[in-house]
Amino acid sequence: MAQRTRYKRGxxxxxxxxxxKKELRRAMLKAVAIPGYQVPFASRELPLAQGWGTGGLQLxxxxxxxEDILKVIDQGSDDVVNAVNIRKLLVQTTGVATTEDTQRxxxxxxxxxxxxxxxxxWQILVFQVPYPEPLRLVExxxxxxxxxxxxxxxxxxxxxxxxxxxxxxEITIGAQYPVMVNGRYLMDPxxxxxxxxxxxxMADHLNLFGAGREKRIYAVPPYTKVEPLEFEDYPFRVExxxxxxxxxxxxxSTFLDELLExxxxxxxxxxxxxxxxxxxxxxRD
Amino acid sequence: MAxxxxxxxxxxxxxxxxxxxxxxxxxxxEACPHCIxxxxxxxxxxxxxACGTIVACAEISFALMAGSVLGVVGESGxxxxxxxxxxxxxxxxxxxxxxxxxxxGGKKNIFAASAQEKRLxxxxxxxxxxQNPQQGLNLDFSAGGNIAEKLLMAGCFxxxxxxxxxxxxxxxxxxxxxxxxxxxRFFSGGMQQRVxxxxxxxxxxxxxxxxEVTTGLDVSVQAKVxxxxxSLQRELALTIIAVSHDLxxxxxxxxxxxxxxxxxxxxxxxxxQILSDPQHPYTQLLVSSLL
Ligand SMILES: Nc1ncnc2c1ncn2[C@@H]1O[C@H](COP(=O)(O)OP(=O)(O)OP(=O)(O)O)[C@@H](O)[C@H]1O
Ligand SMILES: [Mg+2]
Ligand SMILES: [Zn+2]
Numbered sequence: 296m297a298q299r300t301r302y303k304r305g306x307x308x309x310x311x312x313x314x315x316k317k318e319l320r321r322a323m324l325k326a327v328a329i330p331g332y333q334v335p336f337a338s339r340e341l342p343l344a345q346g347w348g349t350g351g352l353q354l355x356x357x358x359x360x361x362e363d364i365l366k367v368i369d370q371g372s373d374d375v376v377n378a379v380n381i382r383k384l385l386v387q388t389t390g391v392a393t394t395e396d397t398q399r400x401x402x403x404x405x406x407x408x409x410x411x412x413x414x415x416x417w418q419i420l421v422f423q424v425p426y427p428e429p430l431r432l433v434e435x436x437x438x439x440x441x442x443x444x445x446x447x448x449x450x451x452x453x454x455x456x457x458x459x460x461x462x463x464x465e466i467t468i469g470a471q472y473p474v475m476v477n478g479r480y481l482m483d484p485x486x487x488x489x490x491x492x493x494x495x496x497m498a499d500h501l502n503l504f505g506a507g508r509e510k511r512i513y514a515v516p517p518y519t520k521v522e523p524l525e526f527e528d529y530p531f532r533v534e535x536x537x538x539x540x541x542x543x544x545x546x547x548s549t550f551l552d553e554l555l556e557x558x559x560x561x562x563x564x565x566x567x568x569x570x571x572x573x574x575x576x577x578x579r580d
Numbered sequence: 581m582a583x584x585x586x587x588x589x590x591x592x593x594x595x596x597x598x599x600x601x602x603x604x605x606x607x608x609x610e611a612c613p614h615c616i617x618x619x620x621x622x623x624x625x626x627x628x629x630a631c632g633t634i635v636a637c638a639e640i641s642f643a644l645m646a647g648s649v650l651g652v653v654g655e656s657g658x659x660x661x662x663x664x665x666x667x668x669x670x671x672x673x674x675x676x677x678x679x680x681x682x683x684x685g686g687k688k689n690i691f692a693a694s695a696q697e698k699r700l701x702x703x704x705x706x707x708x709x710x711q712n713p714q715q716g717l718n719l720d721f722s723a724g725g726n727i728a729e730k731l732l733m734a735g736c737f738x739x740x741x742x743x744x745x746x747x748x749x750x751x752x753x754x755x756x757x758x759x760x761x762x763x764x765r766f767f768s769g770g771m772q773q774r775v776x777x778x779x780x781x782x783x784x785x786x787x788x789x790x791x792e793v794t795t796g797l798d799v800s801v802q803a804k805v806x807x808x809x810x811s812l813q814r815e816l817a818l819t820i821i822a823v824s825h826d827l828x829x830x831x832x833x834x835x836x837x838x839x840x841x842x843x844x845x846x847x848x849x850x851x852x853q854i855l856s857d858p859q860h861p862y863t864q865l866l867v868s869s870l871l
Binding site: 445446447448450451453454457458460461462525526527528529 | 695696699718721722724725726728729732733737738739740742743761
């Protein structure tokens with residue numbers, strides 16, 4: 296077997312030892328077998344502070360092979376410090392090729408976004424998850440939330456949404472919108488915007504979610520139903536960007552970040568997915 | 581879901597009992613072969629002398645017809661709450677079977693149902709009013725939210741319809757409509773019980789349990805809540821099991837009565853008959869203290 300030597304000596308390939316990776320893979324297989332169900336796993340120490348995506352990172356480390364092409368994003372951007380650090384660590388310990396192009400990547404680790412371009416069946420999307428439990432909002436006890444999942448008893452969250460509508464005229468949850476997976480388990484899709492929720496539904500690709508601090512893994516396998524909680528008379532809606540477009544590429548069909556120009560007080564919008572935006576600009580120029 | 585528009589339930593008496601209970605028992609402890617034979621009224625105790633198991637209730641059998649009200653009376657610790665909480669699936673019974681006319685035509689033991697089926701029965705076919713409103717209401721949700729919970733779990737996911745139904749129920753239970761979106765935490769005891777009753781009736785249940793509904797209330801409020809229950813029972817032809825240690829409440833509300841002592845039924849029959857001609861010495865004692 297051809298040995299790659301580009302990665303740092305003194306570490307196993309992808310940092311984690313093989314037995315840890317095996318355990319993680321077993322947990323991932325279980326998560327895939329029971330869509331939306333939170334599988335506990337033994338979270339490892341990593342040279343990265345918890346809260347910086349150690350859950351997602353461990354999944355990526357257990358999945359990555361020498362031939363993978365890696366993309367790491369944070370809130371849609373390849374260049375922010377969290378994404379850069381994680382990418383650096385993975386490259387140093389694996390020597391894999393990286394890309395910013397969503398369509399070329401085989402393995403994508405993300406925080407808070409799904410890339411705009413649709414993913415294919417050979418791609419895996421790994422999410423960094425801060426809080427895996429969608430019922431925590433209404434029930435502080437872990438033992439109780441587990442029981443509620445076991446019995447598919449989600450009444451408490453439903454009442455919470457009802458009260459939200461009564462009080463505010465709408466469901467006020469923005470990011471991290473609770474979804475039913477495969478008609479069985481309630482799931483926290485991590486703090487992605489509502490915009491991204493429909494793109495989990497019946498997707499071609501595998502979605503894996505890792506929460507390092509809370510030691511939970513869950514999955515939305517390809518072609519799985521993902522349905523946001525909604526009322527017949529208050530249907531789920533994604534963020535509304537009607538009348539707005541990206542100041543850089545002109546896109547009217549992407550999730551936009553709002554920028555406030557300090558001097559003029561003018562609001563402008565740009566694509567949150569920076570590599571997609573760059574691609575569109577390049578194609579235009 | 582159960583149609584919220586339709587009031588009452590149209591189960592006729594020809595269809596057999598709404599509820600049939602056979603040999604229900606609830607033990608706390610290891611249980612041994614002596615538990616049954618060495619506890620009960622004859623022993624003046626519900627604790628098995630051989631193994632220390634608490635026989636909270638045992639050998640409970642009765643049937644309940646549509647539209648009738650069954651009273652369960654007995655001293656503190658006699659097993660009244662245990663009985664209704666087993667039937668409402670709050671507690672898992674140790675022995676016995678129960679059959680609901682509205683579940684698989686009364687042909688399947690409800691205790692053998694899956695957790696999901698039990699939750700469905702509980703939400704759609706039953707209602708419960710607890711002595712302590714904290715047990716029956718989530719005090720962090722509004723009155724409407726508490727009623728919504730029952731409707732949501734019966735499959736109504738329409739805010740407009742939920743609010744219309746909750747409003748109608750509050751009106752029926754004489755809670756001012758403006759309280760719909762208020763937290764019951766700040767309601768009076770009587771008002772909290774009315775919200776519990778509204779919640780219990782949300783899906784037109786075939787069977788309603790009332791566990792000491794009026795016990796915590798002032799005497800004047802007690803009378804009003806009892807009046808409300810009587811008029812709702814008549815209007816909606818409710819089938820009710822009402823638990824009380826107060827024979828006065830039993831006389832006012834019920835058609836039939838079970839008298840319990842030390843976890844057993846010592847006497848059962850028509851309430852009028854039990855009151856005028858009590859057979860068991862314990863019942864005689866209860867009745868004489870009422871007069
Ligand atoms: N979790 C438990 N563990 C042990 N014993 C219990 C438990 N719950 C109830 N018991 C016992 O079971 C018996 C029946 O209790 P239950 O609450 O049904 O009585 P009750 O008739 O409703 O009394 P009250 O009128 O005071 O409400 C009592 O002796 C009680 O102490
Ligand atoms: Mg009691
Ligand atoms: Zn753009």
